[in-house]
Structure formats: C-alpha cells, structure tokens
Amino acid sequence: MLRFAAYREGQGRILAAALTTAAAAYVVWKIAESPDQAVQFAFNGLSVGAVYALLALGFTLVYSTVWFFDLYYGAAAAMGAYGVFYLRTSETVGGNHVNNPYVSAVFALVVAGVIAWALHESLFRRLERRSNPTTLRAASGLLAATAGIYTGFVLTNPDHLHMLLSPAAGVTVAVAVGGVVYGVLQRLFVGTAAAPLLIISAIAGCVVGAYCGLLVAGAPGSRLYLSWIVSCLVAGAVGVALYRGLYVYMRQRARSPLIMLVASLGVLLAITAATAIVFESAPRPLPRAFGSDSWALWGGNIKGFNVFTVGVAIAGFAGLLLLLKKTALGRTIRAIGDDEEVAKVVGINTTVVIAIVFFIGAVFAAAAGLLSGHDTAIQPRMGLLLMLKGWIASVVGGIGNLYGAVVGGFALGMVEQFGIWDLAGEWKDVISFLILILFLSFWPRGLLPRG
Amino acid sequence: MFTGSRRLPGLKRSVRDPGAFIRLARSNLELWANLVIIAWAVTFAILQGTGFAITLGTVFAIWAILAVSLNLVVGFTGLLSVGHIGFFGIGAYTVAVLTSNASYEQLRTEAIPTFGWPFFAALPVGVVLAGLTAVAVGVVFNRFRDDIFVLVSFGFAIICFNVFLNARAVTRGAFGIHEVAKPQIGGWVFDDELSFLALAVVFLLVVVLLSWFIVTSSFGRVLTAIREDERATEVFGYQVTHYKLTVWVLSAMMAAAAGGLFASWTTFIDPNSFVLLESILLVSIVILGGLATIWGSLLGAMTFVLLEEGMRFVPGLPDQYVGQARQVVLGVLLVLLMLFRPQGLLGRYRL
Numbered sequence: 001m002l003r004f005a006a007y008r009e010g011q012g013r014i015l016a017a018a019l020t021t022a023a024a025a026y027v028v029w030k031i032a033e034s035p036d037q038a039v040q041f042a043f044n045g046l047s048v049g050a051v052y053a054l055l056a057l058g059f060t061l062v063y064s065t066v067w068f069f070d071l072y073y074g075a076a077a078a079m080g081a082y083g084v085f086y087l088r089t090s091e092t093v094g095g096n097h098v099n100n101p102y103v104s105a106v107f108a109l110v111v112a113g114v115i116a117w118a119l120h121e122s123l124f125r126r127l128e129r130r131s132n133p134t135t136l137r138a139a140s141g142l143l144a145a146t147a148g149i150y151t152g153f154v155l156t157n158p159d160h161l162h163m164l165l166s167p168a169a170g171v172t173v174a175v176a177v178g179g180v181v182y183g184v185l186q187r188l189f190v191g192t193a194a195a196p197l198l199i200i201s202a203i204a205g206c207v208v209g210a211y212c213g214l215l216v217a218g219a220p221g222s223r224l225y226l227s228w229i230v231s232c233l234v235a236g237a238v239g240v241a242l243y244r245g246l247y248v249y250m251r252q253r254a255r256s257p258l259i260m261l262v263a264s265l266g267v268l269l270a271i272t273a274a275t276a277i278v279f280e281s282a283p284r285p286l287p288r289a290f291g292s293d294s295w296a297l298w299g300g301n302i303k304g305f306n307v308f309t310v311g312v313a314i315a316g317f318a319g320l321l322l323l324l325k326k327t328a329l330g331r332t333i334r335a336i337g338d339d340e341e342v343a344k345v346v347g348i349n350t351t352v353v354i355a356i357v358f359f360i361g362a363v364f365a366a367a368a369g370l371l372s373g374h375d376t377a378i379q380p381r382m383g384l385l386l387m388l389k390g391w392i393a394s395v396v397g398g399i400g401n402l403y404g405a406v407v408g409g410f411a412l413g414m415v416e417q418f419g420i421w422d423l424a425g426e427w428k429d430v431i432s433f434l435i436l437i438l439f440l441s442f443w444p445r446g447l448l449p450r451g
Numbered sequence: 452m453f454t455g456s457r458r459l460p461g462l463k464r465s466v467r468d469p470g471a472f473i474r475l476a477r478s479n480l481e482l483w484a485n486l487v488i489i490a491w492a493v494t495f496a497i498l499q500g501t502g503f504a505i506t507l508g509t510v511f512a513i514w515a516i517l518a519v520s521l522n523l524v525v526g527f528t529g530l531l532s533v534g535h536i537g538f539f540g541i542g543a544y545t546v547a548v549l550t551s552n553a554s555y556e557q558l559r560t561e562a563i564p565t566f567g568w569p570f571f572a573a574l575p576v577g578v579v580l581a582g583l584t585a586v587a588v589g590v591v592f593n594r595f596r597d598d599i600f601v602l603v604s605f606g607f608a609i610i611c612f613n614v615f616l617n618a619r620a621v622t623r624g625a626f627g628i629h630e631v632a633k634p635q636i637g638g639w640v641f642d643d644e645l646s647f648l649a650l651a652v653v654f655l656l657v658v659v660l661l662s663w664f665i666v667t668s669s670f671g672r673v674l675t676a677i678r679e680d681e682r683a684t685e686v687f688g689y690q691v692t693h694y695k696l697t698v699w700v701l702s703a704m705m706a707a708a709a710g711g712l713f714a715s716w717t718t719f720i721d722p723n724s725f726v727l728l729e730s731i732l733l734v735s736i737v738i739l740g741g742l743a744t745i746w747g748s749l750l751g752a753m754t755f756v757l758l759e760e761g762m763r764f765v766p767g768l769p770d771q772y773v774g775q776a777r778q779v780v781l782g783v784l785l786v787l788l789m790l791f792r793p794q795g796l797l798g799r800y801r802l
Contacts, residue, residue, distance in 0.1 A: 068598070069598045069601070069602075246786065246790075249790065250789060250790055253790075253793075254789075254793070255793075255801060255802075256597065256801075256802055257597060257598055258531055258597055258598065258601075258802040259789050259793050259801075259802050260789075261531075261598055261601060262531070262734075262738060262785060262789055262802060263785065263786050263789035263790070265731065265734070265735075265782075265785060266735070266781070266782040266783065266784070266785025266786040266789070267782060267786060268782070269731060269732075269735070269778050269779075269781060269782035269785065270778065270779045270781075270782025270783055270786075271782075272778070273775040273776070273777075273778030273779045273782065274775075274779055276775045277772050277775045277776065277779070281775075381728065384727065385609075388602070388605055388606075388609070391602055392602075395602070424617065426613065426616065426617045427613065427617060429609050429610075429613055430609070430610050430613045430614070433603075433605075433606035433607075433609055433610050434610070436602070436603065436606055437591060437603055437606060440595065440599060440603060441591065441594070
C-alpha cells in the first residue's frame with residue numbers, strides 16, 4: 001500500500017505532467033469558447049495575482065533570511081487594512097467613533113520604542129566613544145519620545161492628517177532630494193571641496209522639500225493616501241518591535257523552527273482577536289479610493305485601481321530586486337540567508353539587518369492587505385487567509401526566489417480565477433490549496449528554485 | 452501522570468530565603484498547575500450552580516477528546532497538525548446528515564436527503580469515514596515535515612471548511628442542519644443535560660483509556676522512538692510510515708467521535724463551528740497542556756473552557772467580547788510558553 005514513494009518518483013512525474021496538460025487544455029478550450037469572458041477572468045486573475053505577488057515577495061524575503069515562518073505576517077496584512085480604516089473611515093463601531101486614544105497610545109509607544117532602538121543602534125553606537133553616554137541616552141530618549149508623541153498626534157487627528165504629515169513629508173523629500181543631488185554633484189565635479197556641493201544640495205533639498213510639504217498641506221484629498229503610508233509604516237514598526245522584543249530572545253533558545261512558528265501563531269491569534277475587539281468582527285468597507293470605475297478593454301472590464309495594484313506589485317518587485325542585488329544592505333541580507341553564523345563572524349550586525357528585513361516584509365504585507373481591502377472588504381481574520389495565499393504563492397514560485405514570488409503570485413491568481421470558471425466562486429480557496437499540495441508533492445522546489 | 456510523587460522541598464527554608472520559594476514553585480510547576488486548575492474548576496462549579504457546571508462539563512469533555520486525540524499526533528509523531536478540526540467536522544456532519552429528520556418546508560431549494568438513523572448507528576459511519584479520509588490524507592501528507600506540514604494541514608482545514616460550506620446538496624451550506632438526533636439506547640434517550648454529560652464523560656474515558664493503552668504499549672514506545680530519531684528507528688527495521696499513519700488515523704477517528712457527540716449535543720450545526728480558528732485554538736490547548744501527556748491535554752482543555760467562562764467576570768468586558776478576549780489571553784500564553792517552557796505546562800517533549 002505504501003509504495004507511494006516509489007510510485008511518486010516514477011509515475012508521479014507523468015501524472016503531474018498529465019494534470020498540467022489537462023489544465024492547460026481546459027483553459028485553452030474555454031478561451032476558444034468565449035474569448036471575452038477569458039479576458040475578464042484574466043483581468044480578475046491579474047488584480048488578485050498582484051496582491052498575492054506582493055504578499056509572496058515580502059514572505060519569501062523574510063523566510064529566506066531567517067528560515068522560519070513568521071505568522072505575524074498575516075497580522076501585518078490585516079493591520080495595514082485596518083490602519084486605513086482606523087484613520088479614514090466615517091463609520092462607527094458600536095456607536096463610537098473608530099478612532100480611540102488608547103489604541104493610538106499603544107501604537108505611539110511601539111513606534112517610540114522602535115525609534116529609540118534604531119537610534120541606539122545606528123547613531124549613538126558610533127558616537128559612544130566621543131561623547132558622554134548619559135547625554136546620548138537622554139538625547140535618544142528625548143528624540144524617541146518626540147517621535148512617539150508625533151505619532152500619537154497623527155493617529156488621533158486623522159482629519160488633519162495632511163497638515164500633520166506635511167512637515168514629515170517635507171523633511172523626507174528634502175533629505176532624499178538632497179542626498180541624490182549631492183551624489184550626482186559629487187560624480188560631476190570630482191575633486192572639488194565638499195562644502196559648496198553640500199550647500200548647493202542642501203538648498204535644493206530644502207526647496208523641493210518645502211514645496212512638497214506645502215503641496216501636501218494644501219491637499220486634503222491626499223489624506224487617504226497618506227493614511228496608506230502611515231499604516232504601512234506602523235505595521236512595519238510593530239514587526240520590528242516584535243522581532244527585537246521577542247524573536248531575538250526566542251531564537252537564542254529555540255531548537256526548531258516550530259517553536260518560532262507556534263510563538264508567532266500566538267502573536268497572530270492575539271492580534272486578530274484584539275482587532276476584532278476594537279473593530280468588531282463583521283466585514284467593513286474601506287473608503288473609496290481613486291479608479292473605482294471600470295474601463296472596458298479588449299472585451300473585458302478592469303478597474304483603474306486594479307491596474308494600480310498591479311503597478312504596485314511590479315514596483316515592489318523592482319525595488320526589492322534592486323535592494324537585494326545592487327546594494328550593500330542587500331548583499332548582507334543574502335549573506336544572512338545563506339549562513340547566519342558566518343555572517344555574524346564576518347562582522348555583520350545580524351540583529352539590525354534582520355530587523356530591517358522584518359520591517360520591509362511587514363510593509364509589503366500591509367500594502368497587500370490594504371490594496372485588497374480597497375478592492376473587497378476588510379475583516380479581522382482576513383490576515384490569516386492572505387498570509388496563507390502569500391505562502392502558497394511563494395511555494396509555487398520557489399521559496400527564496402524573488403522572480404519566483406512574482407511568477408507564483410500571478411500564476412496562483414490566474415489559476416484561482418480560471419479554476420472557478422465552471423465552479424462557483426466559493427471554491428477558489430480549495431483550488432489554491434489543492435495546487436499547493438500538488439506542488440509540494442511533485443515540485444517541492446517550486447517553478448523557479450532558489451539559485 | 453501526576454507528578455505529586457516527587458518530594459516537596461522543605462517549606463521552612465523558603466521563609467528564610469525568598470529565592471528558595473521561587474525555586475520551590477518552579478520545581479513543582481506541574482503540581483501547582485494541577486492544583487490551581489482543579490481548584491478553579493471546583494470553585495466555578497460551586498459558585499455557578501450545577502446546571503452551568505453540567506454544560507461546562509460537556510463542553511470540556513468534547514474539547515478534551517479532541518485535545519487528547521490531537522496530542523497523539525503532535526506529541527508522538529512531532530507533526531503539528533492544524534487540520535484536526537476537519538475530522539471533527541466530518542464526524543459531526545456525518546452524524547447530523549444521517550440522523551436528522553428535519554423537513555425544511557420553507558426552503559425547498561436547500562432540501563437534503565433525510566435518513567433518520569439512530570445516533571449509535573450513525574456514529575460508527577462517521578468515525579469510519581473520518582478514518583478513510585485520514586488514510587487518504589495521511590498517505591499524501593506523509594512526506595511533509597515541520598513547517599511545511601503545518602502549511603498543508605492549514606490547507607486541509609480550509610478545504611474541509613469549504614466543503615462543509617459549499618457542498619449544499621449534502622450539508623445545506625450556511626443554513627446548517629437542524630434536529631440532529633439525541634443518542635438513544637433501547638428506550639433510554641440521552642436528552643437531558645445530565646445524562647448527556649454522563650455519555651460524554653464515558654466517551655472521554657474510552658478515548659483516554661485507548662490513548663493510554665496506545666502510549667504505554669510497545670506500539671507507543673516505537674512511536675516515541677520515531678519522534679526522537681526517525682532515521683534511527685527506520686534503521687532498526689520499523690516501518691516508520693505505518694506507525695505514523697496508524698496513529699494519525701486513530702487520532703482522526705477519535706476526533707470524529709467527538710464531532711458526532713458535538714452535533715448531537717447542540718442538535719444544530721453549521722460550518723461556523725469548523726473554521727480554521729477553532730483548529731488553531733485546539734492546537735494551543737494541546738501545547739498549553741503539554742505535549743505527549745494525556746493528563747496535560749485534559750488540563751489544557753479544562754483551562755480553555757474555564758478561561759472563557761472566567762472572562763465573563765472580568766469587570767468592564769462586555770459579554771460579546773469574551774471569546775475574543777480568551778483568544779488574546781491564549782495567544783499571549785502561547786508566546787510566553789514558547790519563551791519559557793516550550794514543552795507546555797506538563798509536557799514531556801519539546802517541539
């Protein structure tokens with residue numbers, strides 16, 4: 001009876017190939033039957049697949065760095081969506097306004113803690129030798145407290161989001177533009193003294209930053225999009241806080257990845273239930289974003305927002321690829337993924353780099369969560385299912401491979417949508433999990449294995 | 452199971468040396484856990500009156516059967532299955548479909564076949580059906596380990612839930628099945644709460660004895676060996692796959708029995724009782740109580756049931772949030788356990 005292993009090696013490949021061929025033939029036949037409907041399904045598949053691709057990108061990045069499944073990832077997706085709901089909805093929960101000071105205080109504290117740690121790790125560790133540690137500690141605490149209070153203000157005054165965030169946006173743009181201009185100038189005028197270049201780039205940065213800040217301050221319509229950024233950043237900060245506050249200690253003792261998995265399952269359980277307590281467990285709509293009317297294209301309809309989602313997925317992919325392949329940080333991330341102990345020996349501060357990876361991963365999850373939330377509705381337990389879909393997409397594409405994550409995400413979205421052509425729409429979760437089992441049985445390394 | 456046989460270190464020393472008290476408490480954590488939870492349960496039963504205690508007892512018995520059966524898989528093969536609720540649902544739905552006599556006049560479109568079997572005829576069918584499903588699933592899942600196994604068992608739970616929700620011709624989908632029959636032996640119907648509690652406890656005893664027999668038999672020793680070192684056991688000539696599959700199927704059948712009991716107890720089931728979340732809660736019960744101990748699973752289930760009811764007395768917590776608050780507490784408990792005591796309260800084995 002259990003000659004299955006041998007059977008799998010031999011006929012298994014043939015069976016798998018036959019199944020794939022049958023599926024392909026079925027799709028081709030359906031397309032030939034009604035091309036218009038096929039275009040519609042393809043559009044649906046694209047927009048769903050973009051969300052899955054985003055999830056798979058973040059998931060595969062985190063997993064291939066730390067090699068355990070962090071289920072906080074699902075909670076981050078839900079938090080991204082609920083962050084937007086928290087900041088921008090006009091609905092009420094149980095007769096009260098959604099926005100409540102206790103929730104804001106919790107997140108402000110988390111952000112303050114993360115910033116305090118980031119300052120400690122980045123700036124003050126370098127200044128330690130030159131100045132008094134007490135002063136440094138006081139300055140770091142003061143800066144972190146300021147950041148926490150600012151976050152608290154932003155979270156409790158969602159109606160003035162554009163005013164409150166305009167200085168932050170201005171400073172960010174100023175620093176970015178200044179940096180880029182300085183870099184370009186340095187390349188252009190090799191051998192010139194640094195001071196004039198610095199002054200010029202500082203002026204350029206300040207001007208552009210101030211302009212951007214004013215632009216944001218004068219546009220109340222931008223509040224929704226600012227709330228996207230805020231909720232992604234907050235979800236990322238919570239991810240970092242979890243990593244630094246919990247996973248670091250746990251990884252020192254844990255014998256197996258299952259302990260980490262169960263612990264993060266506890267985190268997911270607690271956050272999901274807390275979300276349900278704060279926002280009630282019924283599904284809710286997010287406020288309307290742009291592009292909610294559909295365009296007719298090649299006989300199908302697609303919403304502008306879905307095109308935007310696909311764009312975000314591709315941009316996220318490109319950004320992550322650049323980060324991993326072209327920058328020093330990316331090289332250290334890949335080094336840690338290959339062998340953490342050796343990376344530590346070589347002198348990489350693994351804690352900081354992994355914290356950055358967790359931040360990026362949580363931001364990707366939150367972005368996927370809020371994009372899918374705008375497309376459909378949000379509910380507290382959406383996170384778990386979204387995370388599982390991201391997990392499946394990264395398994396299908398090949399865990400640890402960015403190209404694989406994108407391919408897997410879009411392929412999963414397409415297969416789900418084409419699969420429910422003749423079935424009812426409710427079966428799409430079943431389809432994706434059957435695909436997962438099929439892949440794990442026959443192609444456990446995915447479509448594009450990690451190189 | 453009880454570790455009371457261990458001698459208590461002198462209490463007198465703890466008065467002089469505060470550190471000794473902590474050491475004392477820590478060295479007898481298992482004993483303390485037992486005492487606290489049982490005292491809690493007794494206090495509850497006394498304070499809330501017998502009717503409430505009987506209901507709680509039945510809920511506890513059903514969760515305990517599930518926890519003990521899942522512990523066989525998690526504690527003795529090291530496979531963390533989050534899909535156990537699927538087998539529970541298969542048992543429940545089989546019993547419900549086979550015994551329900553309800554005629555759904557208002558909703559003719561959702562009519563399903565009625566059989567009107569007695570409970571004790573339907574239950575074995577459900578158990579066998581779950582066993583057959585477990586064989587099929589086990590053969591496919593056999594090759595997965597650790598976190599990949601967790602992922603596919605998530606998948607199994609979701610597939611089962613979707614089948615219950617969408618196979619409307621059999622399960623009536625979201626409308627659920629009404630009028631599930633109460634168990635009946637001869638002319639004796641278990642239709643009041645007390646007799647049902649007695650039946651549930653009998654089921655629980657049977658499951659506990661069966662698990663105890665499995666664990667202490669030579670079969671159980673081979674299972675322990677597989678958990679500790681699968682490769683080595685294979686080298687000694689044991690068919691590892693057979694052992695793992697057998698315990699997996701047995702565990703699924705026990706869960707299905709619990710499902711049948713549950714369906715008959717509530718007399719109405721719908722897919723919402725079999726969502727993935729329930730399965731995660733079940734896993735947290737098992738881990739909380741401790742892996743590879745039967746007594747630990749019983750304590751875990753007891754804690755779980757008492758937690759929800761205990762939450763009702765937290766001041767300022769509205770009743771509709773009790774279930775969610777329990778999840779928050781369980782989640783935090785899971786994290787703390789994984790940090791400080793990865794084998795669970797009374798566990799013999801670390802994940």
